[in-house]
Each structure stands twice: as structure tokens, then as C-alpha cells.
Amino acid sequence: MQLKMKVVSFCHYLQGPACTQYLADMGAEVVKIEPLAGAFERHWSGGNSWINGVSAFLMSANRNTESLAIDLKQPEGRDLVLRLIDEADVVIENFRPGVLDRLGLGFDMLRERKPALVLASASGLGRTGPAASRPGQDLLMQARSGLIAATGGGTQGPAAVGAAVIDQHGGALLAMGILGACVRRLQTGEGTLVESSLFAAGIDLQTEALTKYYAVKQRPDVFTRDRHVGSWYHDAPYGVYPLAEGHLVLSMNDPAKLAAALDSDALRALQQIDRYAERDRYAQAVAAELRTRRFEDVSPVFDAHAIWHERVRSYDDLLEDPQARHNEAFREIDVPGGGTALLVNHPLRYDGELPGYRRMPFHAGQDSLAILQRLGLSEAECRALADAKVIGMPGATAPRS
Template sequence: MAGSMEIGMKVISFCHYLQGPACCQYLADMGADVIKIEPLKGAFERHWSGGNSWVTDVSAFSLAVNRNKRSIAIDVKSEEGLAIARDLIADADVLVENYRPGVLDRLGLGYEAVREINPAIIYASASGLGATGPAAKRPGQDLLMQARSGLIAATGGGEDGPSVVGAAVVDQHGGSLLAMGILGAYVRRLQTGEGARVESSLFAAAIDLQVEALTKYYAAPDRANRVKRGRNCGSWYHDAPYGLYTLTDARIVLSMNDAGKLAEALDSDDLRALRSIDRYAERDRYAAVMADILAKRSFFQVESVFNEHGVWFERVQSYEDLLEDPQAKHMGVFGEIDINGKTATLINHPLRYDGETPAMRRMPLYPGTDSRDIMTELGMSAERQDALIRMGVIGQAEPAELHHG
């Protein structure tokens, strides 16, 4: 089907925040039937959205990570609610959860308990620092793992000191890794009928993000001093001028480039004199000369000569620039959805299948949007559904019931 995939997978999601929901969104985009089980008042991401970024009464955080899922709101602490959750699990291929280690065990939905319900289940857990070990109970959050993994120190490392990455890259990478692990386990399940326990963590994801840098670091001589570098050098292990530079009207980055090409493109005798130096050992020296040359030129002046000489560079774009980027438009990076009369801009699935980006089939704007449909699929009568909603076992939240700010 154009614009969609069908992978024949039913996923029960006990996920909130970013890592777990992102994982399940990747699976939902690929055609999995993802049923999000959330509290009666909704998962965390429905009630918080950094930057006060709401579209009417809907959190942009929730919009970012819950595409193509269905939502049922259940009080799983009640006997009746727990029974409904178990019925859903019994017919599922995958259970995904990213609560603190032990939370689902206390609810009677831990791995061993779920295997008794569904022996072939793929039980996927995402945590902050793993389920066991001396730090397992510490808070696990993107920024904390950026710090613990060395990512902040390596991202800065120059004259201005360490620098935080400007997005929740660890959470997002953790979600994609967990989705990859689930798909691998699902392939094995199709071949053998066996379930699996899949475990991921933000800590491991933060380290995996740096696999190249860390492997090179531990192999490098005098490694502790290698990370130190000048403000323009973007990486501790690349030759200059790899890094960030300021022009009169813009900022650019220079990637890996031939010294001769750079000298000729900028028609600089100073750069010609440095063509034969070791641009790693003397990276700060070379980068400082480059910075001084570029500081006197505009983007218009360097763009054409860099393109002519095959120099690898890009302008540093803002998010506003990105929205108008012609390549982003060509690739269909952005999508739009109407939310109660207002337009929200979303980021589409990052891959294409047979030349098409998976379509957005649905968006559960409120907790329990699909509660009745899901209960009907379980064989419940309308009268039983009404009773469960009246009892507060099942939620079907109306927009007015959600508040923020």
C-alpha cells in the first residue's frame, strides 16, 4: 500500500516520556497496531510540553511521539482494569514499557507474569541506566545521560568548556535502538515461535551514539590531552579545519577538506603556507588562521568558491531556516495536522519504503480516544463498556478534561 507498511505486529505500549513512545511510533509508522495503555488522565507527555508548546489543548510533546497509535485509558490498579490489560496482552506480539524498573512487576505485569499469559511475547523494556547494577535506581533522563556518558565533555572540550547537546538525542536514539531490537526479536519469533526479552537503556544509547569517538579515544596515545582543542575545532579527533566558523553575516561548518583546495578556494597565502603541516597535531593553529580569514568574508563570498572547488561545508541553519529548506521540502520531512482548527507541524517518519514515506493514519489526541473500539474488539458489549466507564475503570477523556499550564 503506497505510503504505508504492514508488518503484522500487535504492540501493547506501557510507555511515557520520550524513549518508549518514540520506539512505538517507529513501529506504528511501519504498520504495527500499537495500542497505548495509559492512565485515565493520560501519560506524562500529554501534560507537559517544554517551551509552552501547545496546539489548542494538545501537547506538542504528545504530538511528536504518538502518531499512528491507538489509545485506551485504563486504571490498571483496579482488578477489572488489570484484567482488561491482560486480555490485550494475551493477543499481542509485543509489550513495550519504559517505567522505572520494578513498576510493572508490582502491578502484576512483569516479564514472568506476562509470559504466563502469553509465552511467545516479546517483552521490551527501556530504562535509564539498566534494570540492575549499582546505578539502576538513579534517575534516568536524557541530559543526565549526556553528562554521564561523556557526551557533554566531548561536545564541548574546547576553550568554552563542555556543551550540552541542543536536543534529546539520547532519548530518540534509545527509542530507535529499542525498535530495532524488537524487530530483530520479531523476525526470530516468526521463524521459531519463541518470544524474547529485549532491554535497552538511555545510558547504553548515549554510549552507542559515540561508538566511533570512544573507540578512537581508547586507542589514542596521550588520550586525556587529545580532547582539548580551540573553540573552532568541532571534534577532538578530526584534522583542522573541521568545525564551526563565523562569517560577517552567518556561521558555517567545514568538514573534512583538502588543504590545497581550501587555500585555492580562499586564495590565501597564509593557508598555502600551512598546506604541509600536520593539521591534527597543529589543529588549533590552522583553525585560528582559517577563522581569521573567514571572519572578514560573507556567506555569499565563500559559497560560490567553496562549491566551485568542491569544499565540504554547510551554513548553520536555524529551525526557521530548516522549515524552508528546499531539500527538506523535497524529501517531505515535515507534515501538517489540524488540531481543533489550528495547524501543527510534525516531523514525518525518517525512512522511505518503496519510495514512499509512511502515511499518518491516526493521531490519538486525547487519552482513551480509541477505548470503545478496543473494548469492542475484545468482545465487550456496549452495556459493559458503559459500566466500565462509569466505574472509572476505563477512561474516554474529552478535550475539556485535559489542562495545562
């Protein structure tokens, strides 16, 4: 294996790019293969989140990667990518099943060509099986995996999670699997096919909840609960409660300590009830005690009584959070044309340090010249390929998407 892991990525949307961003942050050399017009995330950014024409969606999951824009339907383009793969350790894709095969770059062929390759596939529901061809997207898998039913289930019904948590978790799982396969390759010299899916990631996210659910015979209405209760399997007061201004959450807490902290006779009278069987009753009593109080008043008292709680904060609050600042949770980068973007940093530290920011592929094909020169092509040869619309690179006219 190379001293620096070399990754060829056929990834778009979020699950695959999230995976490659984790690897690139840790030092891997990641080349993102894109069509000449650029990957999907260059052309869509939810919430109209663009900075000088650059998609925030793109910037959220492509840090430290390089972009090679290439037409894989042209033989010259396919041959160049195969040369790149010959020097790589890992190939990753998150297309629908069969797409790489139709391009002449299927995993069976790549494995035969280079048996030591680590191959990684991120799909929606799996590469095989009765639902393999169905669309796989975060919200769809939140629904199919039971996450929406479990997240909601209160008086307002099922509720989606407010972020693409399955996509992000799927990317992290795939990165973990790739690293494990690379360790195996160091030990045996053999390649591995690593497979992940959004469906599997959605189920894995709920390991605790699903294990508990299947461990006992559940009532059909087990998810139904008072709107304050945050989980179907926790005792009250676990959940979200309105205050005179804003909201707070209460985690698992001793009812005697909570009654003392709020100096509440109503809660003292309920200390001995089964706070799971009667979670709605207890949660409503807690809500009645809190709705007229301010966070600034209850928080010091809760701290003194060791009550686990937090204020419900907005994204704007998060940016000012002193612990987030201490952890260096965010990083500001310059965007071409002026302006800046705020990125979420790599979540881990190594010897006390965060991985550095090296590059962002702001434009499709931004690194095509440098990548192909590493393969031994001259600049003149690259310019000729760009003129023939085999590759995209700075100064070449890209086709419309």
C-alpha cells in the same frame, strides 16, 4: 504471528513513545496504555509548546498510536489489559525497574502466560546493576556517557547537545531490537526479552569516537581545543566558523584546496603542518580568513574547489530548505479546536513512499471504546467501566493528574 503486528505499550516520556511511533508508522497496531489522567507527555511540553491545549511533546512521538486510558490498580483494569496482551505480539515498557511487577504485569508473569511474546524494556541505565534505580533522562545520560564532555571541551567548556538525541536514538534502537526479535519468533516460535537503555544509547551514539579514544593513549586534555574546532578527534578545519553574516561549517578538506579556494597565503604557509597536533593554530588561521566574508561569496568558490561545507541554518531555515521539502521531511496535521501542528515525518521510505498518517491520540482514552469493543465488550459495558473509573473514554470525566 498476526499479519499485523499488535503492540501493547506502557510507555511515556520520549524513548518508549519514539520506539512505538516508528513501529506504528510501519503498520503495527499500537495501543498506548495510559493512566486515566493521561501520560506525562500530555501535561508537559517544553518551550510552552501547546496547540489548543494539546502538547506538542505528545504529538512529536505518538503518531499512529491508539490510547486506552485505564486504572491498572483496579483488578478489572488489569484483567482487561491482560486480555489485550493475550492477543498481542509485543509488550513494551519504559517504567523504572519494578513498576510493572508491582502492578502485577511483570515480564516473568507475562512470559509464563504467553511464551511467544516479544517483551521490550527501555530503561534509563538498565534493568539491573548498581545504578539501575538512578533517574534516567536524556541530559543526565549525555553527561554520564561522556557526550557532553566530548561535545564541548573547547575554550567554553563542556556543552550539552541541543536536542534529546539519546532519547530518540534509544527509541530507534529499541524498535530495531523488537523487529529483530519478531524475525526470530517467525523462525523459532520463541519470544525474546529485548532490553535497551538511555545509557547504552548514549554510548552507542559515540561508537566511532569511543573506539578511537581507547585505541591510543590520550592526553588528559584531549578534549580541549579552539572554540572553532567541532570534534576532539578530527583534523582542523573541521568545525564551525563565523562569517560576516552568520556561520558556516567546514568538514574534512584538503588544505591545498582550501588555501586555493580562499586565495590565502596564510593557509598556503600552513599546508604541511600536522592539522591534528596543531589544530588550534590552523583553525584560528581559517577563522581569520572567513570572518569578513559572506556565505554567498565563498560558497560558489568552495563548490568549484570541492570544499565540503554548509551554512549553519536555523529551524526556520530548515523549513524552507528545498531538499527538506523534496524529502517531505515535515507533515501538517489538524488539531482539534482549530489550528495545525507540524510533525517530523517518518525518516525512511518504502518503495519510494513515506508511511501515511492515520491518527493522533489527542486525548487520553480517545480510543478506549474501539479497543475494548475489539475485545468483545459492548458499548454499555464500556460505559459502565468508565462510570466506575476503571477506564477513561470520550464523554467520561477524567480525574485530575
